[in-house]
Amino acid sequence: MPDLLAPIAGNVWKILVAVGDKVELDDELVILEALKMETPIYCDDSGTVTAIKVKEGDAVNDGDVLLVIG
Amino acid sequence: MLDILKELLFSSGVVSLTGGNLVMWLVSFVLLYLAIKKQYEPLLLLPIAFGILIVNLPLTYLMEPEHGLVWFFYHYGIEMDIIPPLIFLGLGAMIDFGPLIANPKTMLLGAGAQAGLYVTFFAAVLFGFDLQEAGAIAIIGGADGPTTIYLTSKLAPHLLGATAVSAYAYMALVPIIQPPMMKLLTTEKERKIVMTKLRPVSKLQKVCFPIITAMTIMLVVPPAAPLISMLMLGNLFKESGVVERLSKSASNELMNIVTIFLGLSVGATMTAGTFLSPKVLFIFFLGLFAFIVSTGAGLIMAKIMNLFLKDKINPLIGAAGVSAVPMAARCVHKVGSEANRRNYLLMYAMGPNVAGVIGTVVAAAILLQNLG
Numbered sequence: 342m343p344d345l346l347a348p349i350a351g352n353v354w355k356i357l358v359a360v361g362d363k364v365e366l367d368d369e370l371v372i373l374e375a376l377k378m379e380t381p382i383y384c385d386d387s388g389t390v391t392a393i394k395v396k397e398g399d400a401v402n403d404g405d406v407l408l409v410i411g
Numbered sequence: 412m413l414d415i416l417k418e419l420l421f422s423s424g425v426v427s428l429t430g431g432n433l434v435m436w437l438v439s440f441v442l443l444y445l446a447i448k449k450q451y452e453p454l455l456l457l458p459i460a461f462g463i464l465i466v467n468l469p470l471t472y473l474m475e476p477e478h479g480l481v482w483f484f485y486h487y488g489i490e491m492d493i494i495p496p497l498i499f500l501g502l503g504a505m506i507d508f509g510p511l512i513a514n515p516k517t518m519l520l521g522a523g524a525q526a527g528l529y530v531t532f533f534a535a536v537l538f539g540f541d542l543q544e545a546g547a548i549a550i551i552g553g554a555d556g557p558t559t560i561y562l563t564s565k566l567a568p569h570l571l572g573a574t575a576v577s578a579y580a581y582m583a584l585v586p587i588i589q590p591p592m593m594k595l596l597t598t599e600k601e602r603k604i605v606m607t608k609l610r611p612v613s614k615l616q617k618v619c620f621p622i623i624t625a626m627t628i629m630l631v632v633p634p635a636a637p638l639i640s641m642l643m644l645g646n647l648f649k650e651s652g653v654v655e656r657l658s659k660s661a662s663n664e665l666m667n668i669v670t671i672f673l674g675l676s677v678g679a680t681m682t683a684g685t686f687l688s689p690k691v692l693f694i695f696f697l698g699l700f701a702f703i704v705s706t707g708a709g710l711i712m713a714k715i716m717n718l719f720l721k722d723k724i725n726p727l728i729g730a731a732g733v734s735a736v737p738m739a740a741r742c743v744h745k746v747g748s749e750a751n752r753r754n755y756l757l758m759y760a761m762g763p764n765v766a767g768v769i770g771t772v773v774a775a776a777i778l779l780q781n782l783g
Binding site: 348349350367375376377378380381383403 | 608609737740741744745748752753755757758761
């Protein structure tokens with residue numbers, strides 16, 4: 342399944358999962374903060390989080406990889 | 412002994428208090444509550460509310476022409492048109508015009524949303540306001556504080572407190588006022604539209620944008636010059652990348668300093684005598700009407716554009732054509748994600764939102780040109 346990408350530019354506010362977690366469709370995985378607004382990013386498929394590419398507070402651009410889900 | 416007490420009492424402000432003063436205290440306390448407890452635009456509402464309070468304490472003469480402390484702030488800052496353009500300088504240094512450059516057709520949405528202004532202008536004339544007053548009231552629909560203050564101080568300075576407070580109040584109330592209008596004028600299916608990705612914008616384009624925009628707008632509508640020149644200079648500071656210190660000063664220190672004087676002076680224009688009239692209630696009502704019509708006009712404009720576009724836009728972003736940055740864009744994002752949780756409209760909405768700032772300034776300049 343594809344990696345979880347940032348749909349908008351912003352800062353990583355909260356990462357709600359850890360490596361090894363099983364995730365399902367529509368789970369809230371990461372919360373980005375842009376223009377002082379929290380935007381939850383949802384899982385597109387089910388799988389297991391194999392890597393976390395960002396940490397809380399990081400600035401991300403549109404299209405950056407947030408999590409790798411295998 | 413009794414005489415001394417009597418004298419003290421009569422030289423104090425207490426005996427000169429009027430019922431109107433007490434009502435204005437109440438207005439001030441309500442605004443203080445909204446600013447501190449509810450955090451509605453606190454950076455402005457707090458100094459405005461305090462300004463109202465101190466100017467309604469008798470015998471202080473703070474707004475006495477040529478004498479009062481706050482009068483000097485007001486005279487040099489607002490009457491002489493210095494503060495609103497300085498706010499725009501800071502605003503320019505904060506705004507990213509990227510989404511507008513990536514999708515220039517959203518400029519139409521920023522222009523379309525100004526229709527509310529003109530509708531309100533005629534409505535205000537019907538309600539018996541003179542043309543200058545009607546112009547100052549109509550600009551509230553643009554939901555842009557500094558532009559409202561700028562235009563009102565030129566056209567109808569006696570209405571300054573009322574138009575400024577209502578512009579800032581409606582900006583703070585965007586999340587309450589806009590969603591019902593958005594839902595009324597769009598279908599669930601339209602709200603679900605996911606937009607095509609924005610193209611990347613190069614640094615060269617971002618640097619050229621403020622220069623070209625400043626030249627174009629000032630050549631076409633010269634009265635827009637004070638606000639547009641400062642807005643675009645601030646933006647050039649930001650985008651050039653070579654004057655970070657100036658950019659930061661404009662958007663932080665300078666902006667904060669002038670905000671203090673702006674808020675206090677605007678508040679201080681609201682003495683019981685000028686503020687407590689039925690006219691003011693009408694201004695709040697017409698301002699709200701202007702804001703609602705502008706939101707609707709932006710939405711309808713987006714729907715009209717969709718008739719001609721191959722890649723449909725989500726009509727919600729039309730509502731961001733009012734210039735409350737970034738509140739209106741945030742609101743669009745939120746309503747869009749309620750219809751489709753994977754719809755991230757924020758950056759798409761920023762295009763019309765920043766276009767709205769430019770649109771409101773141009774609309775104000777046109778009103779000024781014809782009425783001033």
